[in-house]
Amino acid sequence: MGMIRKHLKKSTPEQEAEFRERMIRENVPLLDKLIMIGTAFVVIVIPCLLVLVGMSLLVMWLLGML
Numbered sequence: 001m002g003m004i005r006k007h008l009k010k011s012t013p014e015q016e017a018e019f020r021e022r023m024i025r026e027n028v029p030l031l032d033k034l035i036m037i038g039t040a041f042v043v044i045v046i047p048c049l050l051v052l053v054g055m056s057l058l059v060m061w062l063l064g065m066l
Contacts, residue, residue: 011019060066 057066
């Protein structure tokens with residue numbers, strides 16, 4: 001975990017402003033933006049929901065509610 005933290009750095013407000021400016025300047029098409037959002041959904045949200053549902057079912061089974 002320590003190695004990951006060494007490589008992760010918080011972005012400064014200047015870097016965020018530069019990123020926003022570059023995104024506007026690059027004129028990313030709407031379809032590409034939708035694809036990026038969809039990919040983030042598939043990669044982050046769905047696995048988190050599956051883990052939560054799995055843990056909930058496990059606790060229900062352990063407590064005899066299932």
